[in-house]
Amino acid sequence: MITAITLIPLIAALGAFLQPGRDGRLARAWALGGSLASLALTLKLAWSFITVGGGVQFVERHEWIPSLGIQYFVGVDGLNFLLLLLAAIIAPVSVLASWDVQDKKSIYFPLLSLEFTGLFGAFTALNFYHWFLYFELSLVPVFFLIKFFGGERRDEAAMKFFLFTVLGSVAMLLGFQLLYLKTGTFDFLALAGLASTGNLPAMVGPLYGWIFLAVLLGLWVKTPLVPFHIWQPEAYTQAPTAVSILLSALLSKLGVYGFLRLILPIFPEAFKAHSVFLLTITAATILLGAFAAMRQNDLKKLLTYSSLNHVGYCLLGICAVGATRTGLNVDAQTPALQGAILQMFSHGLTVAGLFYLVGRLEARTGSRYLTDFGGLRAVTPRFATLFTILTFSSIGLPFLAGFASEFPIFYGSYGLAPVFTLAAIPALLTTAIFLLTMLQRVFTGPLVEKWKSIPDLSLVEWITAGPLIVLIVWVGVTPGYWLRASSEVVDYILKNYR
């Protein structure tokens, strides 16, 4: 089933690419069909997913390249369940977000579909080889999408994005090859098993620390954290809307997911040893994101920095676990980690919605500068409502998804690493300030003359953004229901940190 979810977009990409006539009329239909089929299968999978006591489910495991110890191994557990769901939901959203792309459709939509394959694959792979394969594969379409379809400075943005992420993954590849030589397995779960017995550092020997750093570097760039975030603003803002959505909602999660899947279970000792350093970096990321967002006039850039800040919260929860002192406040660990997992989901939904609406605003007005707008609520009340709900979720208002995940994170991390948590608090306030300022600038105040006749939400926009809003409210109202999926796996991971 997972293989089918992963491969359907690939088939759709081929279909969109090879259709007769090649003028691209059917290309978006292919892409949408593929992403909806994957979504349907994912929902079916989610329906039969056992939240407690299920372990790793929907496993497919085959020998692939036995001479190099490589297996084809995919499965879903509490760590990647929500991410798979998120990817399946965001995929059609991003296709719909590019509904009015006109130029070179027969290249645009296949690339987009190919990106879905990379993401589905990377979220479900449990063997390093094909995980890495998908991880890398997810770079290529984004690079081209930015390069061919991006804004004015697309060449520079694409190049920066590409070089940074490739350098990061280079380090990771080296690290894992070394790890394989010492342990004889590329299997994430087997490696986690070895680590939980405490034998892994002894098996690996003096290079243990280097391997940890190599893997860390790859994820550091991907997430990104300070100071490797410098590729991010350019890439997010120069990319076409759909790609901004994918980058912020899913690709950044690939990095955070890497922390949960690779770092936490496989390198507990090293992670503990470096946790203060990582917390410093995280706090810096959170603060930088928030303060930089305050100074932005470009809506996309504002969202980019706010995204940097919100993804930082995930890392705050994760790194706080590493900073646990023995026997102290152990019950704060579970909320911190579970909150981080849920935060990936809710931030994905929220930021995708925001980028989508900003993209629509740009399509209507040709501008995305705060100073160009004002009073839009009068002409586009429904648009303003959706935008406001999404923004409130981002700020962290109760009964919306943002609060549901940020509260456990802060609750947990305050118990584990109070200093760093307090250091991050100003960011919460700042976030509220700049997001509310954004709302105020765009939707209230005197209406700018030239936007007097812009249309309100269209049907396609309702269909795209509606489900996101529903989910955001759902998560916000019943967070326990959504947190439950990760409880078992979190318990398993935390065994190494008690």
Add this chain to the structure above:
Amino acid sequence: MNYSILLTALLPELFVVLSLFAALGVDYGLLRHHPLPTRSRIAASIACIGLVVGIAVIIGQMLWFAPRSLGQDQIVLTSLTLGAKALLFGLATIVCILSADQAPNTHVSEYYALILLSTLGAGFLVCTENLLLIFVALELVSLSLYALTAFNKSSRASAEAGLKYFTFGAVSSAFLLFGLSYFYGVVQTLNLHDATLAITSLEAIPPLLRVAILLILVGLGFKVAMAPFHFWVPDVYQSAPTPVAAWIASGSKVAGFFVLIKILQPVAITSSTKAIWMGGVALGAALSLLIGNLGALRQSNLKRLLAYSAVGHAGYMLIGVLSGTVEGMAAVLFYVSIYALANLGAFGVINLVSDRNGLTADIQDIAGCWKRSPLLALLTAVFFLSLAGIPPLAGFIGKFYLFFSAIEAQPTIAKWYEGAYWLVGLALIMSAVSLYYYLRVLKVSFVNDPVDTPAPIRVTNAEWICLGLLALLVLIGGMFPDPIIHFIRCSLAG
């Protein structure tokens, strides 16, 4: 010596020689007054028949005849050497088919005869473990290639490239011969197996051995396009007839790395002898990686771009050579085979879009390929992405395996420069750089519009089959590499 066994052993070569004479005879006897295209097609068919029959015989030998060694390792037939020979014959077949539709000049049958001769040489090269025979076979390959490079008599560039290739090549052969003779002086035997024994029983390393290995490395470094002995590569690739360039880049590269590994084997056993050449090879690898990949960035001629990338790829493979382990050799052989397939395909595409229309392989020749012939554009993508090492194509697993073997050779290091870690790191960074120029070609082919009025791309059925087969092999090699890796590994381990 038992002649019937010798005959059986050399049966594939015999068929190739027969087809060589048949091609010459038919062309000059029966077809003298026929138009050039007919002559070219018939000569190519005869050559292909000989090669294909040869491949069939080789497969028969693999099943019922090997492993066997004749005349004190003068001819060694194992599944590995036979497999390499079959690969070389296969590559040569495709080169013949790619050339069939456009003869470089009126001497059609000589052209195919020379390709067959160099194939024979390459076949011998992989099958022998005798120093003298290695040199003779290598010269057979080289001399045929010099002539082939200059084959386009009407083109000044082709003549110049041929002359350059010949001058550099002759000097490097002299180096190699010197090196081999010094090596012989140390080990007192021509047989590589005995040489291994002789070297392991040495108490101290004689200075002469150092000189010998240095000279051999210079000589072979030239053949495999290792920097700083790469100066001939861009000119030769650019100016030689495209199928010939394809043959140089695929067939002679396979044979070159095979022989490099073979010759280094006796000195790769103990760490003290390894130390003699490791520094040099490491330096060569690093230089090749840098010069090849950075040089390719600025090229606007497709063949020149592939030439620089060939230097870069030599750098990757030298990392595997450097490890000196069985795993490393297996990785190099796997990589070079995959590389040869993808490279041949890439040259084949260039042949179709440029040479067929009388163009000079500028990058714009391929512009709009997606609109002119979508299937060809897809095949181009497969070949170039495999060269770039993008999964799931074979180039990716090739690199993965290569780097893996390099790390495995020395898993624990004390200083950063030990082991091949820094080289692997450099190689990984350079493979990121290489993406840029490979993807540029694909961008031009998929996105750019054709320059002025594009001639339609004419492709014969045989060419479709060849390119399709190559692409399929590259794809299958990437998705299911295990049988091949397993085969190479087992046959190397004996």
